[in-house]
Amino acid sequence: MTKEKPVILVTNDDGIHAKGILTLAETVKEFGKVIVVSADRSYSAMSHAITVKDPLRIKEVEERNGIHFYQTNGTPADCVKLALHFILDEKPDYIVSGINHGTNSSTSVHYSGTLGAAREGCLNGVPSIGFSLLSYDPDADFSESKKVIRSVLSETIKNGLPSGTFLNVNIPESKKLAGIKHCRQGNGKWVEEFIEREDPRGQKYYWLTGHFKNLEPEAKDTDEYFLEQNFATVVPCKIDITDFETLNKEIKYAL
Amino acid sequence: MTKEKPVILVTNDDGIHAKGILTLAETVKEFGKVIVVSADRSYSAMSHAITVKDPLRIKEVEERNGIHFYQTNGTPADCVKLALHFILDEKPDYIVSGINHGTNSSTSVHYSGTLGAAREGCLNGVPSIGFSLLSYDPDADFSESKKVIRSVLSETIKNGLPSGTFLNVNIPESKKLAGIKHCRQGNGKWVEEFIEREDPRGQKYYWLTGHFKNLEPEAKDTDEYFLEQNFATVVPCKIDITDFETLNKEIKYAL
Incomplete structure (x- = not known):
């Protein structure tokens, strides 16, 4: 029996009331x-x-406009596990996560709950995509994001994704995007700027904040570069993080 | 001025009283x-x-045996950030995380707080290594682990690690290991086995549990394989998770 329509699981890390997940x-x-x-x-x-x-x-x-909404008390990756195990009657055809309110480009992929959910989907054999907008505004403008979602999901439905690969999509907040680029993960890091305060008992505490630093400012093939040029970016990401170049050095560890 | 001794930051995800971190x-x-x-x-x-x-x-x-112990209320990655920012006078020469009480081989690397700390160290330009023992016993036998730590840290001090690469070391709980293998990350997944219960108000809740499934049982070059053969394993892991094979397909996303 052929299914009429693909089943798409939607999750995020901002909760079900975020404008980003409703748009997605x-x-x-x-x-x-x-x-x-x-x-x-x-x-x-x-x-x-x-x-x-x-x-x-x-x-x-x-249930709203034909979409069923569920809440859990778990993390984004938990939500995927719970959905696959308890909520969905069958494995979904696609998992999409986001739209995150804030960037997940470059090495931010490693901190991101949005991408954690996409990786969890991928680990479960479901083609999975994480979407993020480069704005932390709860009322951000997602109008161009819709076009990016349609394009990336259409291509994914057409071509599939290799087993063990998920997509990290980032979108500038723009009235008119320059296009969508398939590109590599840039190298960068968050530079911490802890805010130091004292509580009423005289004990110090710290708020973690910071800014992102592009460690390859000259590179013209990274997600960071294309985002600066007003392109949305699609980075295919692997579950297998083995560094084969280092592995091939055949270092011998004696016991 | 040459430093007398390298500075080594030690962290984990089990807290400062765990036998694993004390051994490390x-x-x-x-x-x-x-x-x-x-x-x-x-x-x-x-x-x-x-x-x-x-x-x-x-x-x-x-301070015990010349080692200073600090506690934070943060995650393993937070601990690394806080140590670099507030606790250490200078950037450490090495960051080691663990010894985790439980496996972090194969795709478990993605869930692991122990490896999250190692990746955070790597993002900060410090050669970083995560160690895990394949036993969840709080009083596990770490005697062979010490040999593995000495070997892997010695080699790392001798050869360094490429920028953007950290090590995921897993160790069987064994009276006598067969050796140490430098190898690739195996492919596998956790198969969920949720335990379903009902609270006193009649509401259902679930405990997440499960077992690991090796998805490449025939492969003889993975960490899973060598761990089964009683070897400790060292998988070099990358910060850059771009799937270059898929990227080179030059998929075009229209806007």
Whole structure:
């Protein structure tokens, strides 16, 4: 029996009320049946964390415009696991995560809950894509994002994704994008700027903040470069992180 | 001015009282000056999560056998950031994380707080290594682990590590290891086995548990294979997770 429409699981790390996930869910609904499973709070910078020491719960919240919304108390990666195990009748055809309110380009991919969910989908054999907008504004303008989502999901439906590969899509907040570039992950790092304060008992505490530093400012083939040029970027990312170049050096470790 | 001894930052995801971190700190002390900075609780499966919505705190706990111990309320990656920013006078020469009580081989690297700390060290330009023992026993036998730590750290001091590469070391719990293998990350996944219960109010909740499935049981060059053969394994891991094979397909995304 052929299915009429693909089943698309939508998740994020900002919760089900974020403008980003609503935009994503409405846009991918043009392609199939959509189920939203997300956290009951914001889980920014949760990376690929999963919950092993606390019980997990699932709550069916509502059905709106043909989309079912579920909340869990888990991380983005937990949401994918719970959806696959308890909520969906069958394995979804695609998992999309986002649209994150904030960049996940370059090495930010490693901190991102949005991309943690996409990687979890990929580990479960489902073609998975994480979308992020380069704006932290809760009311950000996602109008160009919809075009990017349609393009990237269409290509993914047409060509599939290799097993063990997921996509990291970043989108400048722009009234008119220059295009979409398939490119490599740039090299960069977050430079910490801790804000130091004192609590009423005289104890110091610190807020983690910082700015991103592009460590390859001359490179013209990275996501960082193309984002600066007003392109959306698509970086294909691997589950297998082995450094084969170093491996081929055949270093011998004696016992 | 040449430094007398290298400075080695030690962290983990099980807290400063775990047998694993004490074994690691005592062993690497043979190579340099050791500072331990770890979390005030267990942070298993925290991946590369960082704390952006809560204030962070640091507490100097004690000095024992020439080793200074600090606790923070942050994740393993936070501990690295806090140590670099507030605790250490200068950038450490090496960062070692672990010894984790439990495996981080194959794709478990993505869930691991131990490896999240090592990746954070690598992002900060410090040669970094995560160590894990294939036993969840809090009183596990780490005697062979010490030999592995000495070997891998010696080689790292001798040869350095490429920028953007960190090491994922896994060690079987064995009275006598067969040796140490430099090898690639195996492909596998955790198969969830949620335990379903009901709380006193009749609401369902779930405990996440499961078992690891080797998806390449025939392969004889993976960490999973060599661990089964009683070898410790060293997988060089990359920060850059771009899938260049897929990238070279030159897929065009229309806007």
